[in-house]
Amino acid sequence: MTLAIETIDEMEALAQKISSQVRLSDLLLLEGPLGAGKTFFAQTLIHALGVREQVTSPTFVMVKNYRGIFPINHIDAYRLLDLSNPQQAFEELDIDIDSSLTIVEWGKQFDLTGDGLHIAIEIGEGESRTLTITGSDTRWSELVL
Numbered sequence: 727m728t729l730a731i732e733t734i735d736e737m738e739a740l741a742q743k744i745s746s747q748v749r750l751s752d753l754l755l756l757e758g759p760l761g762a763g764k765t766f767f768a769q770t771l772i773h774a775l776g777v778r779e780q781v782t783s784p785t786f787v788m789v790k791n792y793r794g795i796f797p798i799n800h801i802d803a804y805r806l807l808d809l810s811n812p813q814q815a816f817e818e819l820d821i822d823i824d825s826s827l828t829i830v831e832w833g834k835q836f837d838l839t840g841d842g843l844h845i846a847i848e849i850g851e852g853e854s855r856t857l858t859i860t861g862s863d864t865r866w867s868e869l870v871l
């Protein structure tokens with residue numbers, strides 16, 4: 727589905743709404759150009775899951791782990807995309823996918839199970855964004871946005 731976001735507060739509200747519906751082993755894949763708001767969305771969601779510490783962009787470290795109401799991995803896969811085998815490089819990050827929530831920026835090709843929730847962010851004027859959100863029926867048919 728497509729969603730029009732007008733302000734950063736609306737983006738925050740959406741991330742909070744999704745945070746209340748995710749569970750352990752879910753995978754969220756964030757797409758969109760530089761500055762679209764992928765990290766902002768992830769930060770809001772991670773805080774909403776009970777993480778108090780500062781959430782910073784994982785651009786340089788690639789993977790950050792948090793412990794909220796469950797373990798969370800926040801990944802920036804941008805630098806993997808240029809590699810000859812991004813899939814293998816992703817697997818070598820050795821993330822515990824099964825018992826944590828995993829959020830991947832630039833991650834659409836790493837939906838290994840096909841059950842990830844894909845969130846593509848398009849930049850509009852000012853704070854406006856257009857989000858296209860898609861996920862498999864097996865996992866996401868009951869998602870309320």
Ligand SMILES: Nc1ncnc2c1ncn2[C@@H]1O[C@H](COP(=O)(O)OP(=O)(O)OP(=O)(O)O)[C@@H](O)[C@H]1O
Pocket residue numbers: 731732733734735737758759760761762763764765766767783785831852853854855
């Ligand atoms: N509606 C909005 N949603 C999210 N961020 C917004 C919005 N409006 C303005 N912004 C601003 O846009 C910037 C988004 O930066 P952010 O680091 O989240 O982007 P990103 O998609 O992660 O970029 P990168 O690809 O470099 O990691 C922030 O400075 C944020 O304050």
Ligand SMILES: [Mg+2]
Pocket residue numbers: 764765766783802831
């Ligand atoms: Mg980012």
